[in-house]
Amino acid sequence: MKKAAVLGIGLIGGSLALCLKERTHLEVHGFDASKESLSLAKAAGLIHKGHICLESAVEDADVVFLAVPVGAAPRLLKQLAALPLKRGCIITDVGSTKGEIVRYAESLVNLRGTFIGGHPMAGSHRSGVQAARPLLFENAYYVLTPLPETPLPEVQRLSRLLERATRARLVIMNPEHHDRVVGAISHLPHIVAASLVNQVADYNSSNEWFHRLAAGGFRDLTRVAASHPVMWRDILLSNRESVLELLEDWAREVEAIRSAVKDRDARAIEAFFRKAKESREGLPEGRKGVLPPVYECTVDVPDIPGEIARVAQLLGEKKINLRNIGVMENREDRAGVLRLVFDNEEELKKAVACLRVSGYQVFDPDLD
Structure with a gap:
């Protein structure tokens, strides 16, 4: 491999570009619709060269990273299918949902190269190219979701490159399994947090003490509800099947504790919180996960x-x-x-x- 193209120079794309530039011999080219982002990336030493033209950015590239939001990835992939990519090129993405984009890539018969879904499970509360840093992915899980027919040597090539560049922990996973796991530990929590904030906001409209007293623990518990609405719209729609199943499971969980409270079932209420406490204490510590740490x-x-x-x-x-x-x-x-x-x-x-x-x-x- 001689050249990498990173399409989208934000937090994830900029950090990936910097990792590749600092820890591999690849020449790193960046593509972005924002000239300002490209200028900042070049000035900060994240890329060797910036492009606002997609074709020039991916010309002769050995590996192409789609570091764009979930909703924009299919459109960008379709544009790549119309370009004469280098023979043997590997194309991968960084989205938090995998089933939809993998199926879409499979349907693009004109796509030259091998598509392998990817999801670096690390993030930050900061955004934009200014927040890019080379340690963002270190010791985090980086999931790859190849199809069964994806050539093993191609998966190994990408895995070796990412391990060397990001110092992340590479995991190979089925796309649908990935979406259910991430749906449960990230997508559902965002929905629950937003629901709690919306519910309290409705109460607050007639009694301002709800917001006055909602500092401290409530604010921390629901911090992910402040995430970007358009981004989360696209994520939920792209992981629709898993999210719907998880919401049904959540509804049953809520109904169980509601019934226990209604029936004054002290044993069931205690068991509910005991199970949660034991499960929470059993979670791994010091490991980067899909939700940004505080x-x-x-x-x-x-x-x-x-x-x-x-x-x-x-x-x-x-x-x-x-x-x-x-x-x-x-x-x-x-x-x-x-x-x-x-x-x-x-x-x-x-x-x-x-x-x-x-x-x-x-x-x-x-x-x-």
């Missing part, structure tokens, strides 16, 4: 002038990058009054150690 801690500070500035100054002196800071008005079920958010676990650990040495009481359930 690196945050809370700190007890006295309510005196200048105390928040002192905390920020202490972190700044240690060159610890603080991404966000907030005062928690509602402390129900949460320790500490000052909420500090960081970009990664390393920054969080340094901050916790720094503040504790300085005499602050810091709460971080994931590190303690």
Whole structure:
């Protein structure tokens, strides 16, 4: 392989391009409709060359990455089918649903090259090419979803390239199985979180105390509800069959606990929460998953002038990058009054150690 083309230079595409450029011998070309994104990518050293013309971007490319939203991938794939791609070219994507795009690629008889579905299960709350970083995928799962008839040597070529470039954990999975798993651990939680936020918003329209008291735990529990509406529209429609089955299972789960509460079945209610507690405690720690992690801690500070500035100054002196800071008005079920958010676990650990040495009481359930 000599050339890679990354189509879409945002967070995922930019990070992939940077990984390929820094850790392989490939010449990395980027394609994007935004000239500004291409200029930023070139200036930041993410790509060797940028293109606003698709044909020039993929010319003689050995591997092509479709780093675009789920809703845009089929259209881009159809455009590629009309181009004279290099013989032996591998085409892959980064979408969070696989069944639809794999079936669509299979239907494009004119597509030159081998399509292998891909899903790097890592992300960030930040977006855009400015957020691209080479460690985004490290130790995360990277799922490939080839069809049974996909030549094994092609799957191995792509796997070796991705392992070397991203340092992710490669997994081979059936497209439909992937969609059900990701539907359960990502798509359904987004629906549930949005439903809770919408329900409370309706209550709040007649009583503003719902939103006033909804800080702290409720805000954290439903943080994924702030995701992009158009993106999630396309994701749910592209994973329609799995989502519908999962929603039916969810409805049965809700009905079971509703019946237990209605019947005053204390044993069933306790069993419901006990099962959840044991399952939650059994989840793997320190592993990147499909939902972006939150690196945050809370700190007890006295309510005196200048105390928040002192905390920020202490972190700044240690060159610890603080991404966000907030005062928690509602402390129900949460320790500490000052909420500090960081970009990664390393920054969080340094901050916790720094503040504790300085005499602050810091709460971080994931590190303690």
